[in-house]
Amino acid sequence: MELLKRVTHPLVVVTNREPYIDERTRSGIRTIQKAGGVVSALDPLLQSLGGDWVAWGSGTADRDTAPKGTRLVPPKSPRYRLHRVFLSPEEIQGYYTHYANQGLWPLSHLLIERAQFSRDAWPIYRSVNQKFARRVAQQSPPQAWVFSHDYQLALLPQELKKLRPDIAIAHFWHIPWPTFPVFRLCPQYQEIVRGLLGADILGFQTPDDVDNFLTAVERTVKSALVDRDGGDIFWQGRTVRVRAIPISVDVEAIEALVESPRIARWARGIRRRLKASHRYLGVSVDRADYTKGILPRLAAIDAFFDRYPEHRGQVVFLQVVVPTRSEVEAYRKLFREVEQETLRINHRYAYGDWKPVITVRRAVDRARLMGIFRAADFALVSSLFDGMNLVAKEFVSAQVDGRGVLLLSETAGAAVELQEALHVSPLDPEGLAATLHQALTMPVSDREARMRRMRQQVHEHTIYDWMAQIFELLQEVSETYARS
Incomplete structure (x- = not known):
């Protein structure tokens, strides 16, 4: 080394x-x-x-x-x-x-x-x-x-x-x-x-x-x-x-992880199931912290399905919300509110075998998480304010197929470097919903060009x-x- x-x-x-x-x-x-x-x-x-x-x-x-x-x-x-x-x-x-x-x-x-x-x-x-x-x-x-x-x-x-x-x-x-x-x-x-x-x-x-x-x-x-x-x-x-x-992150280690036989096979399996059901997968990963903008993000998802009903049944949003600082009442309260808001959105829009928001209430094994990042069509990082937010860089690093879109809060430190992400305001639910619609209807060539430039950035500036x-x-x- x-x-x-x-x-x-x-x-x-x-x-x-x-x-x-x-x-x-x-x-x-x-x-x-x-x-x-x-x-x-x-x-x-x-x-x-x-x-x-x-x-x-x-x-x-x-x-x-x-x-x-x-x-x-x-x-x-x-x-x-x-x-x-x-x-x-x-x-x-x-x-x-x-x-x-x-x-x-x-x-x-x-x-x-x-x-x-x-x-x-x-x-x-x-x-x-x-x-x-x-x-x-x-x-x-x-x-x-x-x-x-x-x-x-x-x-x-x-x-x-x-x-x-x-x-x-x-x-x-x-x-x-x-x-x-x-x-x-x-x-x-x-x-x-x-x-x-x-x-x-x-x-x-x-x-x-x-x-x-x-x-x-x-x-x-x-x-x-x-x-x-x-x-x-x-x-x-x-x-x-x-x-x-x-x-930054260890981009080569993440790439090796998602290209390992087990995780690559798992990610391809997710892609096949999504393709068979004509669905897109979005993902977010956060600690249950009020700085991460989880509740405003859920408001944006609600606005997205309300304003763009053509995406109902087609987009599944996976949110990983990891409990943190449980000794602080504000964090426990936030976790409860996230659960309640997720239930409300699912009750409003879900039908058949589809529900818009799936919540994982614990930390996910790193290898599987990077596999999810590889398989996802988009990632949504909408912190209210963040020093950096390495989830954004991990998503880009895991996107070895170069096809996903990153929606990134303009108030996260990562936005300074990842200029090709679609920058969003975490407190503008209608604007965020419109940007998500843009991400899903963007030509494949534009998606790939944006991801290629962001991947070059993380390769040139590693941890x-x-x-x-x-x-x-x-x-x-x-x-x-x-x-x-």
């Missing part, structure tokens, strides 16, 4: 969620590898390089398998060290449930009315970030590279830099960074900005995110000098490099290119430290 040559220092990854989780079951302890773009990219890298991963130990059997907080992973063929940060129930509530997911998450996604910042949660959020920083400082070799992630750990860079100034820190912010008038609604906005400025490199998904963050620094840290053209911040004798580095950019910047930082 060419990427391995770019990692010239010991690598320490820091995330909220861990790559391997140990759970108690009736048959004993079961180790589960967690899904997700970051894990799928960085786990193989650490398996090849060795190194360390620091994360919250959230599994029910995590303490059993790592009583001192550290275990070797993967379990059957250990290649690197996983360091678990154990949290009390009070810490989980304050740090994760309340401050991160009821405060920073909705605010960053512009859902101001949902954002709740608890004064009791803030000191817990801060202390957990400090706990993470102490663990990372303890486990990091001299001159290590630390690659930390996201809004749960916004204070980690500054806390870690205090403890280990020899370490080069890259922090990637995966969700949107809001405009300053919105961000300022966070009562601790100044502390969040200063916390992130402890990093040497700050990565964001889009140029707009970078621009919004630089504005926040200008308005918050008066002693900082901001170079907007270069994307650098000069503060406290250090340079913080702020860059738009959009995350390995994303990591390579991060590591190139870390190398620059290390060389600067060596000269000073």
